[in-house]
Amino acid sequence: MATDGPSADSAGVTTTRKTFALLEALRDEEGCTITELTARTSLTKSTVYRHLQTLTELGYVIERDDGYYLSFRFLQLSETPRTRTPGYTAAKRTVFELGEETDERAVFIVEENYEAVYIHRYGSLSDTMIGKRRPLHSMASGKVILAEWDDDAVAAFLEATELEQLTENTITDPDDLYAELETVRERGYAVNDQEHMDGLRGVAVPVYTPDDELLGSLGVFGPTTRLPDEYVHGELPNRLWDKAGEIKVTLAYGE
Amino acid sequence: MATDGPSADSAGVTTTRKTFALLEALRDEEGCTITELTARTSLTKSTVYRHLQTLTELGYVIERDDGYYLSFRFLQLSETPRTRTPGYTAAKRTVFELGEETDERAVFIVEENYEAVYIHRYGSLSDTMIGKRRPLHSMASGKVILAEWDDDAVAAFLEATELEQLTENTITDPDDLYAELETVRERGYAVNDQEHMDGLRGVAVPVYTPDDELLGSLGVFGPTTRLPDEYVHGELPNRLWDKAGEIKVTLAYGE
DNA sequence: GATAGTGTTTTGCTATCCGGAACATTGATG
DNA sequence: CATCAATGTTCCGGATAGCAAAACACTATC
Secondary structure (H helix, E strand, O other): OOOOOOOOOOOOOHHHHHHHHHHHHHHOOOEEOOHHHHHOOOOOHHHHHHHHHHHHHOOOEEEEEEEEEEEEOOHHHHHHHOOHHHHHHHHHHHHHHHHHHOEEEEEEEEEEEEEEEEEEOOOOOOOOOOOOEEEEEOHHHHHHHHOOOOOHHHHHHHOOOOOOOOOOOOOHHHHHHHHHHHHHHHHEEEEEEEEOOEEEEEEEEEEEOHHHHOOEEEEEEOOOOOOHHHHHHHHHHHHHHHHHHHHHHHHHHHH | OOOOOOOOOOOOOOHHHHHHHHHHHHHHHHOHHHHHHHHHHHOOOHHHHHHHHHHHHOOOOOEEEEEEEEEEHHHHHHHHHHOOOHHHHHHHHHHHHHHHHOOOOEEEEEEEEEEEEEEEEEOOOOOOOOOOOOEEOOOOHHHHHHHHHOOHHHHHHHOOOOOOOOOOOOOOOHHHHHHHHHHHHHHEEEEOOOOOOOOEEEEEEEEOOOOOOOOEEEEEEEEEEOOOOOHHHOOOHHHHHHHHHHHHHHHHHHH
16 A cells, blocks of 8 residues: 555645555556556546556556556656766765675665665665665664754754654664764764664765765665674774765766 | 657646656756746646645655755655566676676666666766667667567567667668577677767677576677777677676576 | 456546736845 | 845636546456
């Protein structure tokens, strides 16, 4: 069931909301029939059919014998933000190298609408996580990004969001978060110590452009058994700083 | 000016077409103001405003001081097809390795609606090409894919499309294409010899799943000066076969 | 052949979307 | 400060586009 579907209480263009409810149902499960999409959305059969026909004509949905699929044409819409700045493209290559060198999951994450968004990721073949959104406060990468903001900006974030408790370790008290961000600023890196998911640790550093603007956050995560304290506070941040510096150099001097 | 916008002659849900006209205008140029989008689309100012507000509420568009931007949320829609099969994810890593090893542009391409679509690419920081669509007949990767089809399927393709002439070398005669596909089948690889763009050569091979289904096409391309005949017909296809085989093995036995 | 399930088309109704106009805001200029 | 132009935001009445329900067509199964 698509979670971002149209709501009767929402303003705006209702037809557009219905279209996206349908697209999100397909996002969550491809190859659905019209009957299945009717069940997954709160739309009627003929509305589903009509929207699908339109989306198919526009090239955003593919109809096959067994059902409907999202088209690769959405790549054109997603690559526009993902290549918004050459830094994002440079980070892609770095994430790959980092993943290979550490033999762990490597990620490049940015913030959008107060959420951490996976832009690039090196890891398993199954779930690429790209495009997925996570709370800023419970991730090393998110904390790195928050640490770049002044207190007013962090206060606005706290006003607009809730410090959701995901594990026993998750920071849920604003004062604790301010203190943690201060630690991140001093250290130059952030650690997620099972704050997002039990058994998982992560380290992240900020990535700056040659103009010293924050580009995003470069991070590595893995099971606690493979990321002990000495590594998390020693070699790993060092390696991440090196890699972040490589991105900066690539941007300053070209490939 | 968005090229896939709504047309007065089209059937279907007109409101949805207007929404996508707007999204495509933003795809082509980000950071536009309402006035600019009104000029770029044939929509009126209040329609533009209304749709943008809806898209912003849905999280697909971001409003900033200087204009409107596409959200990373589109990654969620594009990653669904791009991770439709683990083979595509495996191909991503291989494309990177291939690009690094050859020091050329490396690509993984699939077919959708009779067009070649760049799914993964290793190359310059500027234009990543991902999501872009190209004619099948003028690309090595496209010819590899066409060579996998039987004559009926190729005939249907020829019926539905036009063999557009892009360079002097482009194949524009159906009989020539059939002959070329036969050559591709015999050789096991395809060459694009300045058929798509003057000065550019490419080589591509098919990538198969462990079930021997066609996954897509793995290719390398670069300027003719760097891709001479001996390389194009010798070491390069060999390397591509090796890499394609690696994908197959990865899929068969895991990472 | 009959039947159930699913996809496609039809159709009348009305609410939604639209576009034009009014209004609000902002920045620049004198 | 006042004025003005440009741009963004809201309002509003009308009509048509979108809707949902129903009818119809198609397919697979027994």
